[in-house]
Amino acid sequence: PLVIRREDYTPPEWLVPETKLDFDLDPATTRVTATLSVTRNGDHAAPLRLDGAGQKPMSVTVDGVAINDWRIDGEQLVIPLTGAAHIVETQVEIAPDRNTQLMGLYASGGNLCTQCEAEGFRRITYFPDRPDVLSVYSVRMTADKKHFPVLLANGDPVAQGDLEDGRHWATWHDPFPKPSYLFALVAGDLAVNRSSFTTMSGREVSLGIWVREADLPKTDHALKALELAMAWDETTYGREYDLDVFNIVAVDDFNFGAMENKGLNIFNSRYILADPDTATDYDYDAIAAVVAHEYFHNWSGNRITCRDWFQLSLKEGFTVYRDQGFSADQGSRAVKRIEDVRGLRASQFPEDAGPLAHPVRPESYQEISNFYTATIYNKGAELIRMMAAILGPQGFRAGTDLYFDRYDGTAATCEDFVTSMEEGGKVDLTQFRLWYSQAGTPRVSASLSHDGDRATLRLAQQVPATPGQPVKSPMVLPLRVKLFGAESGAALTDERLVLFDDTLDSIEFEGLAERPVLSINRGFSAPVVVESDRTAADLAFLSAHDDDPFARYEAMQQLMLDTLVASAGGHADHEGVIAAVANTLAATDLDLAFVAEAVLLPSESFIGDQMAVVDPDAIFRAREALRRDLGTRLEAQWRQAYAQGEGQPYAYTPEGKGLRRLRTVALGYIAASGAADAADLAFAQFDSADNMTDRMGALTTLVSSESEIRTTALDIFYSQYCDNALVLDKWFQAQAQSSRDDTGAIVAGLAEHADFTLTNPNRARSLIGAFGANQRAFNNADGSGYRFLADQLIALDRLNPQTAAKLLPPLGRWRRFDSARAGLMRAELERIVRTPGLSKDLFEQASKSLE
Numbered sequence: 001p002l003v004i005r006r007e008d009y010t011p012p013e014w015l016v017p018e019t020k021l022d023f024d025l026d027p028a029t030t031r032v033t034a035t036l037s038v039t040r041n042g043d044h045a046a047p048l049r050l051d052g053a054g055q056k057p058m059s060v061t062v063d064g065v066a067i068n069d070w071r072i073d074g075e076q077l078v079i080p081l082t083g084a085a086h087i088v089e090t091q092v093e094i095a096p097d098r099n100t101q102l103m104g105l106y107a108s109g110g111n112l113c114t115q116c117e118a119e120g121f122r123r124i125t126y127f128p129d130r131p132d133v134l135s136v137y138s139v140r141m142t143a144d145k146k147h148f149p150v151l152l153a154n155g156d157p158v159a160q161g162d163l164e165d166g167r168h169w170a171t172w173h174d175p176f177p178k179p180s181y182l183f184a185l186v187a188g189d190l191a192v193n194r195s196s197f198t199t200m201s202g203r204e205v206s207l208g209i210w211v212r213e214a215d216l217p218k219t220d221h222a223l224k225a226l227e228l229a230m231a232w233d234e235t236t237y238g239r240e241y242d243l244d245v246f247n248i249v250a251v252d253d254f255n256f257g258a259m260e261n262k263g264l265n266i267f268n269s270r271y272i273l274a275d276p277d278t279a280t281d282y283d284y285d286a287i288a289a290v291v292a293h294e295y296f297h298n299w300s301g302n303r304i305t306c307r308d309w310f311q312l313s314l315k316e317g318f319t320v321y322r323d324q325g326f327s328a329d330q331g332s333r334a335v336k337r338i339e340d341v342r343g344l345r346a347s348q349f350p351e352d353a354g355p356l357a358h359p360v361r362p363e364s365y366q367e368i369s370n371f372y373t374a375t376i377y378n379k380g381a382e383l384i385r386m387m388a389a390i391l392g393p394q395g396f397r398a399g400t401d402l403y404f405d406r407y408d409g410t411a412a413t414c415e416d417f418v419t420s421m422e423e424g425g426k427v428d429l430t431q432f433r434l435w436y437s438q439a440g441t442p443r444v445s446a447s448l449s450h451d452g453d454r455a456t457l458r459l460a461q462q463v464p465a466t467p468g469q470p471v472k473s474p475m476v477l478p479l480r481v482k483l484f485g486a487e488s489g490a491a492l493t494d495e496r497l498v499l500f501d502d503t504l505d506s507i508e509f510e511g512l513a514e515r516p517v518l519s520i521n522r523g524f525s526a527p528v529v530v531e532s533d534r535t536a537a538d539l540a541f542l543s544a545h546d547d548d549p550f551a552r553y554e555a556m557q558q559l560m561l562d563t564l565v566a567s568a569g570g571h572a573d574h575e576g577v578i579a580a581v582a583n584t585l586a587a588t589d590l591d592l593a594f595v596a597e598a599v600l601l602p603s604e605s606f607i608g609d610q611m612a613v614v615d616p617d618a619i620f621r622a623r624e625a626l627r628r629d630l631g632t633r634l635e636a637q638w639r640q641a642y643a644q645g646e647g648q649p650y651a652y653t654p655e656g657k658g659l660r661r662l663r664t665v666a667l668g669y670i671a672a673s674g675a676a677d678a679a680d681l682a683f684a685q686f687d688s689a690d691n692m693t694d695r696m697g698a699l700t701t702l703v704s705s706e707s708e709i710r711t712t713a714l715d716i717f718y719s720q721y722c723d724n725a726l727v728l729d730k731w732f733q734a735q736a737q738s739s740r741d742d743t744g745a746i747v748a749g750l751a752e753h754a755d756f757t758l759t760n761p762n763r764a765r766s767l768i769g770a771f772g773a774n775q776r777a778f779n780n781a782d783g784s785g786y787r788f789l790a791d792q793l794i795a796l797d798r799l800n801p802q803t804a805a806k807l808l809p810p811l812g813r814w815r816r817f818d819s820a821r822a823g824l825m826r827a828e829l830e831r832i833v834r835t836p837g838l839s840k841d842l843f844e845q846a847s848k849s850l851e
C-alpha cells in the first residue's frame with residue numbers, strides 16, 4: 001500500500017487562484033464543469049496534475065481549446081501546460097444516488113449534499129485536492145425546482161432564476177480563498193429557522209438552520225447555541241464572523257458529527273435536532289458543543305487552514321480546546337472537565353496504548369480518514385491546554401492573537417502555532433514540542449515523604465514504547481500540585497504549577513504544620529497517568545476535602561479503581577468506597593451534577609486498562625458486587641437522592657440537568673441493590689417521564705434487568721419512536737450496551753431487525769459501535785462477539801469504508817487479553833485483511849492492528 005510521509009511534503013507545483021464550478025444537478029447523473037485558473041508555482045516544467053476518484057473526464061480544454069493530450073496516471077488527470085498561467089476546463093459526470101461512501105456529492109433523504117474533508121472533492125471534479133491550494137470559488141447550480149427548491153453553497157448568494165423546463169438556478173460566491181475540502185453545496189426541499197447576529201464591528205449576519213419542514217421546531221436550541229458561540233468567540237478570542245450569511249444544513253446520513261465548510265456547515269442531524277421529548281440532556285450539550293466547534297473552525301481551520309494533513313491537529317486540537325472552553329463557560333466548569341477527561345480516558349488512552357497509537361502530528365498514513373482520531377482531536381486539545389497553563393491567560397491570548405494575525409489566509413503548521421505561543425507568551429517551548437512527535441501516554445510516579453515541617457515530592461516519568469517509537473525522551477509535564485493537612489483538612493500550600501521535564505525530579509515544601517496529603521495533577525493539568533503512594537485513607541480524605549472539584553472526583557475514582565482492581569484479583573474490601581460515597585452523598589455544598597459524576601464507578605474498560613491482562617468477566621463481577629454493596633448499604637441515601645426533585649417539570653437548566661443525572665444514577669444503584677421494587681420504580685419513571693433524559697435513564701436500567709417489564713418498556717419505546725431515526729438509534733444502542741448475559745445474542749438478532757441498516761452511519765454505530773464498547777459482551781470467551789464484528793465490518797466496508805474502519809479498534813486490543821481471546825481476535829483480523837476488494841481504510845486499520 002502507498003504510504004504518505006510527512007517528510008516528503010513539497011509545495012504545490014500549480015496554484016489555482018480562482019475556481020468556477022457549474023453543477024447540473026440530478027441524483028442519477030450530475031454534470032460538473034470546472035473552470036480553473038491555474039498558475040505555475042516556481043520554476044519547473046511539470047505538467048498540471050489534478051486529483052480525481054472514480055470519474056472520467058468527458059472533455060478537457062485549455063484556454064478555451066479542446067485538447068486530447070491529457071492522460072490518466074493512477075487516478076490523476078495529467079495535463080501538459082506550457083505557460084505560466086492558463087484556464088483549464090474539465091467536464092465530468094457523477095452519480096450522487098449511488099454514492100454510499102458519503103464522500104463527495106451524495107444523496108441523503110431525497111436531498112443532495114457534499115462532504116469533502118479530507119479528500120472528497122476529488123470525487124466531484126478534478127482538482128489539486130490538497131489543503132495548501134487555496135482558491136476563490138464561484139458556484140452555479142441548476143436543478144429541478146420541485147424536488148430541489150433550495151440551492152445553497154459557500155459564501156454569499158449572488159443571483160437566482162427560473163428556467164423553462166421546471167428547473168431553476170442559483171449562483172453563490174465565496175470571497176475567501178479556501179482549500180477544496182471546505183467546498184460545499186446543498187440542493188433540497190428544506191425549511192429554515194432564521195435569526196441574525198450583529199458582530200462586534202457591526203456586521204449584520206443572517207443565520208439559518210435548514211432542515212426538513214417537520215423538524216423546524218427542533219432547531220431552536222442549535223440556533224441559540226450558534227448565537228452564543230459567535231458572541232463567545234468575540235469576547236474570548238477577539239474573533240469575529242466575516243460573511244453576511246452563515247448557514248447550517250442537517251442531513252441524516254453523515255460519516256462524522258458535522259463539517260465546517262465556509263459559510264455552509266453541514267451537520268449530522270443528531271447534532272442539530274432537539275426537543276425535550278426526543279433528545280437527552282447529553283444530546284442538548286453535544287449539540288451546543290458541536291455547533292460551537294464548527295463555528296469556531298471559521299478561524300481555527302478556515303481562515304487559517306492546514307498546510308498538509310499531518311497538521312490536522314493544528315485545527316482540530318485547537319478547535320476542540322476552544323469548544324471545551326465554550327461549554328465550560330455555559331455550565332459547570334468542573335463537570336465539563338470531568339466529562340472531557342472521562343472521554344479522553346475512554347477513547348484516547350487506549351488508542352495511545354494500542355497498535356494504532358500515533359503522535360498528535362503523525363509521520364505517515366495510508367488513508368487520511370483513519371487519522372480523525374481521539375489523539376488528533378482530544379489529546380491535541382490537551383496539548384493546547386498545557387500550553388495555555390504554561391503561558392497563563394494573558395500570555396496565551398497574546399499567543400493566539402499573534403497566531404491569528406500572522407497566519408490569516410494561509411495554510412499553516414503545528415510548528416507555526418507553537419512558535420506563535422513562544423513569541424506571544426515569551427516562553428521557550430523547545431522541549432514541549434515532543435508532545436507533537438512522541439506517541440504514548442506518559443506515566444508519572446509521585447511519592448511524598450514528610451519529615452517535621454518539610455516534605456519532599458519525588459517524581460519519576462516514563463513514556464511507554466509505541467509502534468515505531470521504541471525509545472522516548474522525557475516530556476514537559478505541567479502538574480498542578482497542592483498539599484492539604486491530614487488532620488485539619490486545611491490547605492498547607494498554595495497551588496504550584498510544577499513543570500516536570502526530566503526523568504526524575506524532587507520538589508521541596510517547607511513550613512508545613514502537619515502531615516501533608518498530596519493533591520497532584522489538579523484539573524488534569526497534564527494528560528498522563530499518575531501512580532502515587534497515597535493510601536486509601538488519603539484518597540478518601542481528598543475526596544472529601546480537596547478544594548479542586550476535579551481533584552476531588554479524581555481521588556474518588558482512584559479509590560474506586562484500586563478497590564475494583566484488587567477485587568477483580570480476588571481481594572474485595574468495599575468499606576473505604578462505601579464510606580467515601582456516603583460522605584459525598586451527604587455533602588450539602590456540592591452541585592448535584594458533580595455528585596452524580598463523583599459516585600459513578602469507573603467503566604469496565606477503564607478498570608481493564610489498569611490490569612496487566614484484562615479479565616472481562618472478573619471485572620464485571622467485581623464491579624457488579626461493588627454496585628450491589630453500594631446499593632444495599634446506602635439504599636436510604638439513594639432513595640433520598642432519587643426522591644429529590646421528583647415531579648418537577650422538565651427544564652433544560654444546570655439545576656434541572658443535575659437533578660436528572662443524579663436521579664438516574666441513584667435509580668441504577670437502587671436496581672443494583674436487588675430491591676424488589678426497582679423494576680417497577682424504573683418503569684414508573686419510564687412511563688411518566690416528560691422528557692427523553694428521564695425516559696432513557698429508566699430504559700437503560702430496565703434494559704439490563706431480568707424483569708419481564710424490560711420487554712414491555714422496549715416495545716412501548718419502539719412503537720412510540722419507530723418513525724424517528726435518531727430516537728430509534730437510542731433503542732438499538734441501549735440494548736447493545738446492556739449488561740445482560742445474552743447481550744451478544746440480542747445484538748445479533750437486532751442486526752437482522754427490519755429497522756437495522758448499514759447504509760446509515762448513525763444506525764450502524766448505534767448497534768455495532770456500542771456493542772464493540774461493551775467490554776464483557778464483546779469479549780465473550782466463545783469469540784462470537786469478534787466474529788459478529790468482523791462480519792459486520794466486512795459487509796459495511798463494501799458500502800462505507802470510512803465508517804467501517806472507525807469501528808475496527810476493539811478487535812485490535814488483542815494484546816491486552818488472554819491468549820485464547822487474543823487468538824480469536826487475531827483470526828478475525830486476518831479474515832478481514834484477506835477479504836478480496838477490501839478498502840484501504842479498513843485494510844490499514846486491520847493490518848496495523850495485527851502488527
Ligand code: HT7
Binds near residue numbers: 255256257
Ligand atoms: N473537520 C470535520 C471532519 C469531518 C470528516 C472527516 C473525515 C470524513 C468525514 C468527515 N466529516 C467531517 C469535522 C470537525 O472536526 O469539525
Ligand code: ZN
Binds near residue numbers: 293297316319
Ligand atoms: Zn473539527
